[in-house]
Amino acid sequence: MNLSVGSGEVVLVLGASGSGKTTLLRSLTGVGLWVYGGEVRGEVLLRGRKLGELAVEELRRLIQVVNQNVYAHFIEHVVEADLYDTSTAIHGVDGGRKMFWKVVNVFKLEKLLKKRFFELSGGQLRRVAIAKAMLWDPSVVVLDEPLMWLDDEGLEEVRDVITVLKSMGKSVVVFEHRFVSLLKLASSVYLLKNGVLVPVDHERLRYPRGADPGSIPRLSRGSEVGSSNRYEEVLKARDVWFRYDRSGDWILKGVNLVISGRKDVVVVYGLNGSGKSTLLKLVAGYLTPMRGRIEKASHVRTIYIPQNIYLFFTEESLKKEFEVVCSRHSERESCLEAGIRRLRSLGVDEELSTSPFNLSWGQAVRAAVSVATSAGSSVVLLMDEPFTGLTYADRLSLAKILDSVNSPKILTVSNRETVSLVLPARVYEMKNGHLAEVEPEVDLEVITAAEKCRELGM
């Protein structure tokens, strides 16, 4: 493949899970060669200098990467200590202090300096990690899925930071699934597919201006949303109040929610830290409300699927995952068979002896849904941000899968664009501790992008 990035350019690289985006990134920085022992053929030139001829210190001053997992970038817990130590290590005490304050001012970090890195919101954390990379004053900055786990506010923060990098004349390469909000910033867009990088016209990915909204394919999946009253109530939250510390602020204030019907899909939208996960843990019975009640029908069982999907799996093979969940089932064998059938119908064709930890992210989500729904017909699925890390097309397909599953489910979502892809569903917004049902807006840009992703095979 060939790729050229100029000063002040923002290059957006798209690609399905497993298409090789991270491998490309590792090839550009030498990580693939020197950390993973891979092989890179051809040439990578940074400001005209061959990658293989650069000492590691020189390399760090030419190119910096901000990983998907930004937590990995920090050594000191307190932001100020981490950034200051890094800056003085690079530039000496005086130069380091100057560079530290320059970066703090440019990236508006003053209010974050005294915080610990794991106390920051997703957007703040990305901003600090990018700022840390900028302490090296590199020519090229590579961002690997910078919008992963970010809510709508975090997304804006990252957009602002990319704008700053662009204005500083830095070359920015962004690998991202959630590209709609970044299209306007990108100088060029590429699609990575089958090991080849293909330029993509921006406009091809966007909702055509002046187009008739009716011409956009609707996402109707025959859901029974809205008709849930026909079914018995399986779960009910009544005036639920919750806070972690008796002297702390209320996280949930008088929350009411009713789940009924086998296909009831409830989407809880809210920014990070708004209390969505807390609500799921209350519904699961893991936390107890300070006030109010959670009522569950006696036969109902809740299963929690966490945001970090690999934490769902507790066994070393897919088969054992089903066995462990079916062990409580009255008809164990039929439970196993049904589970495996579901796994196959959801498109996971791996051997049953495969470790679930070796599945791709998208496959792992599907496998988790199969395992969870094998627990019985009266399972309520509680899924914390299940769309994280998926392309728009994969989100659409997961929404369809969830819709086909005969279990009620509560999904949390932290960005509005994903809500568009899950519709139709009952959508609630969690804000200031209150949960209110809202009329969701359909984001035509996102739906268009999802359809285009399908066409492009990502």
Add this chain to the structure above:
Amino acid sequence: MSALRDFAYVFLVSEKARRFGLLGKVSVPLVLTLSLSLPYILPGIRVSPVQTVAALAYEIAIAAFLAGFRRLLGMLKLVGAFILLGYALNLLSVLVGSEPSDPVDVALRTLRIAAIVIALTLLFQMLSISEVKYILMKLGLRHYSEVLAVAMAQLPLAFISFSEAYVVAKLKLGGKNVASLIKPLVVDSILNSRYVAEALYMHGVPPTAKPRALSPLDLVLLVPAAAISALHLVAT
């Protein structure tokens, strides 16, 4: 889960600890731990109730100053749970044929263990990661100092992952064999370690600056600690 979160904060350095020098920060927990451990190390030395209570009160005062009173209460809840458990086990040990213990003596020993544990946690709350690195380097353990620094940086995240994995395992396995959560945690740690390796490649580990060895405020820490240790000698 709130208790777990508060417990996690036991292992985090407090910003207020910057006011003290390395001498005070290292010697106070070690002096307290050593003097409280003497009855277990040297035969013939009896547990002093006065010293135990004084040490505990002093440690709580330091921890409250460093972490704040509210967080301290959270930490104590968990430490308290272990104290009660230890106490109950000691009392119940007669059921399996152990010699019956004097309840007051058991209470005193349990409090002493709690005082030792809190003294050790003070090390975490007072020493920053770079200071730990510096100490290990001076002990000739340069390589291990860097490994330890990275591990300590990631420790709070391990607590977050543990909390998630615990909820999953409890619901999925119906409360049985919850220990299975260790598998996803190990895999998660391995995946994380790859990202950490990549980040270290891009940033390196900053060289350790020499920390401040002494501060006038060290006396505020050292004098009561020395007095409490001496109290031990007086009391025995």
